[in-house]
Amino acid sequence: MIKILRNLFKNSQINFMNYRKLAIYFSIISMLFSLILVFFKGLNLGIDFAGGILIEVELPSNNNINDLRNVLSSKFSDVQIQNVDNSAFLIKMPLVNQEQNFLVKNIQQTLQENFTQIQYRKIDYVGPQVGSELILKGLLALILSFVAIMIYITIRFDWQFGIGGIFALLHDAIVVLGFFAITGLEFNLTSIACILTVIGYSINDSVVIYDRIRENLKKHPKINLNDLINTSINSTLSRTILTASTTLISLLALIIYGGDVLFSFSVATFFGIALGTYSSIYISAPILFYFDPRSKKQEV
Secondary structure (H helix, E strand, O other), X not given: OHHHHHHHHHOOOOOHHHHHHHHXXXXXXHHHHHHHHHXXXXXXXXXXXXXXXXXXXXXXXXXXXXXXXXXXXOOOXXXXXXXXXXXXXXXXXXXXXXXXXXXXXXXXXXXXXXXXXXXXXXXXXXXXXXXXXXXXXXXXXXXXXXXXXXXXXXXXXXXXXXXXXXXXXXXXXXXXXXXXXXXXXEEOHHHHHHHHHHHHHHHHHHXXXXXXXXXXXHHOOOOOHHHHHHHHHHHOHHHHHHHHHHHHHHHHHHHHHOHHHHHHHHHXXXXXXXXXXXXXXXXXXXXXXXXXXXXXXXXX
């Protein structure tokens, strides 16, 4: 399969630059639409941001996460459960207009009716103030990652490459947020990790193409920039397709077999990786046409 894909795109001559205007307009519209969704529809904030109950329990070794999930989900519709280790589990529940102590007692009573020898490692409450702090720290992490990546691209290549790279990353981050908003997938701390994963993957793809563009700029200093960018994208296309395909297959396995806890992360990352592949080809590279690294004026 890998050999077939490599041979299929080895000598490709796709005119990507012919669609640069359409791609950039489409991307700008997608970003605006995503921002409108986030601000007016909002995100489905998880317990990490909206607040709720966190209970860590230890059960006898003959019980597994499915047993615990079946017991609690029959009574509590919004419960989330994840493994801590072989016998310990973390239970997350939003308050949903219920008093904190009443909800904890309800959960404890349900557990005691169905399991024996339960040990409670911790019972915590995440309040709205803590959730706000986590949101701010998540935004700070994203901003710092953007700044660091832009500095890296500018130092390694030139400022023109930095503009293309950061615009592609902003596009990816904003559209992924829009994806969370339109699908209603839960947005929590793992969602921040999802966005960071996507922009890391996207900039890695862009750097591969940028390396080839810089190499071709030295080899062919007089070639038309439009043709040079096309040649560079096509020469790295087999690598781009192979990397994206293997990553997406791995994420598909997580979507199918990862369970409820990883579902939001897996689906959003799957979408983000596909989006990052698109942006590295149709955004970060074509933008160089408008910011010529050779400082020559190009007509749009």
